[in-house]
Amino acid sequence: MADITTAEKSPAKLTKEVVRFEPRIIGFLCWWCSYAASDMAGTSRLKYPPNVSIIRVMCSSRVDPAFVMRAFAEGADGVLIAGCHLGECHYVSGNYKTAARISLLKKTLAQFGFEDDRIRLEWISAGEIRKFSKVITDMTEKVRNLGPLNWRENFEPK
């Protein structure tokens, strides 16, 4: 956030600006498809919000549900998991396991009080750079509207 200069520090300017909530989203991208798409989106100079912190995994099925839960427990507002389209997994059947896991995880997290839009599973192939940037943009806005998760606040009253 830009600091106001000394010259501008009049009483009127000292009131705090309303800061727009910037969601922190963790993105698990599989190396062969979705991470490759993110790479190409970068070299193609596509514009999209910077709110997703990308973690590369070799296959989307590497994403243990514990990773997602831990991300939320430690401050994330949203988690994106992206892999190859069904039938195109580089390791043949990994993404079928991802589909089952993330579907069951979303159902479980709903019982923990999570809104559905906070966890998103997408199939993005290596060439789908526009889909990639659209998913990032769309998810950022959806999580922004949901507001911060602030999981740690759940433990303030003991």
Add this chain to the structure above:
Amino acid sequence: MEQPKEKLKLGVYWAASCGGCDISMLEIGEKILTVDSLADIVLWPCIADFKYKDVKAYPDKYIDVMFFNGAIRNSEAEEIAHLLREKSKILIAYGSCSYGGGIPALANFYSKQEIFDRAYHESQSTVNPDRIEPKTKHTENGYELYLPEFWETVRKLSDIVDVDYFIPGCPPAENTTWSAIEAIVSGQLPPVGSIIGAGNKSVCDECPRERKETKIKRFKRPHEYVAPDPEQCLLEQGIICLGPATRSGCEARCINSGMPCRGCYGPCADVYDQGAKMISAIGSVLESEDGEEIQRVIDEIMDPAGLFYRFSMSHSYLLRRRLVGAKEEMK
């Protein structure tokens, strides 16, 4: 076993507990006589009338071995956990509740106010027109009466104090309890912080059934728990068994009785969150290559959170249902 010169000072305490762990210590049968010859009881609320003031008067580290069962649900449990840590040489978290929160920790799916509303106002047999709820302090006839404070979130013992050893199980199986007692009495204990009396693999390792790697057509509800194939893995037959995500050591007694594992020995070695691992295991075992079929089969699992975190809510990353900022009612 050799008779030590002095008898060990033994204590057993219950926090948020059903009393099953206290009873389970008798499952060792006649071996309780051996324990009696080796140890003197200095605290055991379930069976003896020691008072807290007696315990406070003990010197520090007076109690040689303290078995603490039950979860930490209120300020009394927390206070006594600190007291017993001071007064004990070896403090052991005995049973699923003190190890991982256990059944009491399922209360973490509700807020304190929701629990009070249900218990003191809404339950069908309750008559409470004055809307009385327990308070922590009340004055009556000039006397001040105190009750412990009810915490919002149920915790495990190791969240409150340093714990020397953990004995898992709801309750710990007879062989687990006895092998833990043997280790303690013989002094052959693993490094502090270890799980004792249990194995280092998953229940699948002890299970007599076999994996045939067939596709799960559908998941069954408890009233459908008779497995068509008596030799095949229960999970493969659509009966949700937590064996793959649960520590071994119980000799798979539930499966040997025709029932699926409930997960009471907690997560496997090196795993922190048991529920997350079970979600992962179901994903691995489904054996479907049809996106719609996968979704349809997963949709049949009712209450995954309660099933997979039945014993380990306090030993998980999320710990509880969201309290702050949730917009919708929990389904």
